[in-house]
Amino acid sequence: MTTSTNAPTGPGAPAPPVPPGPNGEAGSVLHIDLKAVYYGKFKAVRDSALDVKKGTITAFIGPSGCGKSTVLRSINRMNDLVRGFRFEGKIRFRGRDVYESAVDPVAVRRYIGMVFQQPNPFAMSIFNNVAFGLRLNGYKGNLNERVEQALRSAALWDEVKDKLRQSGLALSGGQQQRLCIARAVATEPEVLLMDEPCSALDPIATVKIEELMQDLKKKHTIVIVTHNLQQAKRVADTTSFFYVDTTQGGRTGYLVETGPTKELFSNPREPHTRDYVAGAFS
Template structure:
């Protein structure tokens, strides 16, 4: 892939190094995320997968010791440039976390809240319904919209969090191990939902579950650690190729279970 133009990537990183204080957590990441596809980031614990994911919408900014070198481009603009508002970045690049974290509000308010504080002028009832439909949750909750979001099952709460992310109309959805707290049936529902959403959105998922990466993603990036414990992207390509014909021995060792 050339570096001449970057607008046809959803996100492009160039020479990205991520630090916590003096510790380099991730080094030299060059990655091009294809739009409206699902990209999985896999690798052993501690290799910087979540740090990389959170750098895509500046969530690491909340960690005082964090700093970044390099560029992360979104529509050709470096999102870490001084004139870029991180709040705007997070509106356009949404995030779903490992543990479902609905607000202690009604199901309706969980979805409507973000749109409302962003000054949404349309019909909130329609937005809530459409977003819950997009998150494959409407039929299960439509008669209970006033009930607390916390009253839902774990899998439903995670889909509510996805609906909440969708309500502010992002272009990209980041998912940090969104199924690790869920049972297999709820996990499968989230995977089916991701596939459906990838028709409209770019999805980047960090997962410990290699079967999930193989099942659910179009592209896979494999990270490991170098001798200094820094995260390192070893290989990136179409998921089928990564899992059936990896180019790097370290990738093969990981996916065949020899380490990690």
């Protein structure tokens, strides 16, 4: 994750053991202790803290503008690319704060991959789409085997194995999204972030992605942003509900509560959560 000589280097390097989380419970791969996120003078999110356990799917839900995607993109420092972005707090990955000055944001994204809302394959062949990150990271192993492995992990191999040299842009929307997932998992990230990965897909493609998530969590811890409450119920082990604070004249998102998905939907602790999951507002 870092440029330290003690850190593993290159895709496929053995990962160090996941340390106990800050609450003393082993298995927390991420600890988010967000005090505030700013875009310029605008405070986008405040006071949001949660743990993400290894080998689980965590869903971020809540109304538009509540900061779900901002928090998600802060985890692997994608927001560093946004002008005026400022993060206050800590995000610990395996016990190390990814916002420490010595940490290379590019290295963070090697271990914490991302799949975006819109399928965004590169204008190159299916094979080269998947191999792109491997080459970028200087992978020295068998490239053909790793590309096949990634495509199998994304449940796409059987559909594209005879047309690997064709453009990834020629695939259907659902296939393109699975290609992007293959590209993301090819470098074997420990955590996979998914920002509304099914919002641009039809119901059949959505089912395939949801089924794929259950397979992927055997190797990757997943955090997903979704507006689809039924999707959160279907795929997530843990759900975190974000809401919008308008009491000071602005719109600042914050975490209301987080817990096991079944409990959060059936017996939420907070009134805002209860209203949202009941469909009282969107």
